[in-house]
Amino acid sequence: MAMQIEFKSVSADYQLGPIKSKNVLKDVNLKIKTNRVTVIIGKTGSGKSTLLKLMNGLILPTSGEVKIDEHVIHSKVNKQTLKNIRADLGMVFQFPEAQLFAETVLDDIMFGPLNFGDTQESAKEKAKEVITQVGLSESIFTKSPLELSGGQKRRVAIAGVLATHPKSLILDEPGAGLDPSSKKKILDFLKSWQIRKNATMVMVTHDIEEVVNYADDLIVMKNGEIIFHDSVYSILSNLSPDNQWGIALPEARLLQLELEKKLGFKFDKICLTANQLAEQIERKGLA
Incomplete structure (x- = not known):
């Protein structure tokens, strides 16, 4: 069954080190359609990344709740609930290769499954399975992640998420910083994974071409609020080039x-x- 993601009257602050922003999200009500790709756009500071991190419990609501299937994220949610959610809802961060930390590619990919209770043998089998899915070969298992190209690092980071066998994916600008060819390969793969798994996928981007080529539904955010949520075609076909929302066509x-x-x-x-x-x-x- 596809993963259900729903926000009920969610408000949230955001803190990065000593910097804290109040009310980054304001009373958000949202239900993500299942088995589809939903893309979130909006200007810097509109709340896009905060919305994603709330789904994964990396940021907790100051009020309201986020429902992920039968699990509920609220301001007092316990660690076990968050672990259960993260086992099913994989998150790919912006520049995820910056999080590669193990001595070898194999160790990096195995880390997620081991963290969720897999045996060494099972984790290694999952690593072998996903490395080919992302277009790489087992020959890089013994390499240090630091030896890889930018596109390879991104693929290894995504493989590490897929090795946990998530039901759904949330992604914060997965093509950021890549050349056009590498970006297209990554996004084509992610779209094919979503179709093959009949999964729910939510992605943040700033590129309207990514929206029209990969998304089914679109969320437009401004100042911590959702101003549009509908199919990509319904929203963009009704906008003029000089629309008041500043949405690029x-x-x-x-x-x-x-x-x-x-x-x-x-x-x-x-x-x-x-x-x-x-x-x-x-x-x-x-x-």
Whole structure:
């Protein structure tokens, strides 16, 4: 059964070292649709990462509660409940390779399963399983994570999360800092994993092209509040380039609007991706 994620009247502060921000989230009510990819966008400081960390119990609500299946996260939640949640809900942090700490790649990937009670043998088998899933081979098991390229480090970090066999994933800008080719490979893999597992996946990004190419649903945040939550198409197809929310439109949509203005007619469908626009251009006999 797909993982249920629901926020009920959740407010939260955020603290990083001595810096504390009050009311980063304000009375948020939210129900994530299961078996889909939901992407969260918003300007810096809008509360995107805080929303993710509340799902994993890395930040606790000051009021309200977050329900993860039968588990409830509130201000007084116990450690065992959080451990149970984290066993099922894997989190990939922004720049997760910065958290690689073991002497070898194998040790790093085995750490999660061992932490959740697996035997050495079982943890090693899971490491062998996931290393090929992320497009790497067992030949790197004996290497230090420091020897790897940026893209390889990201894949190893994701493999470490997948080795715990999570039911669902939450990801904070998984493509950040990668070149376009490496980013596409990572995001293509994550999308294929979500489809194969029929899982719920929630991802933060600042890139609207990632939204239209990988997401089913979209959450738009501003000042700790959710201003939109609907399908990607429903939200973006109703926005103008100069919308009051400052939400960027994908390149395909901007090009479509420009073509319609120059040609004096509208295409049959609003296009958000290059493939959608190419299809409409062909149908109109313009290609």
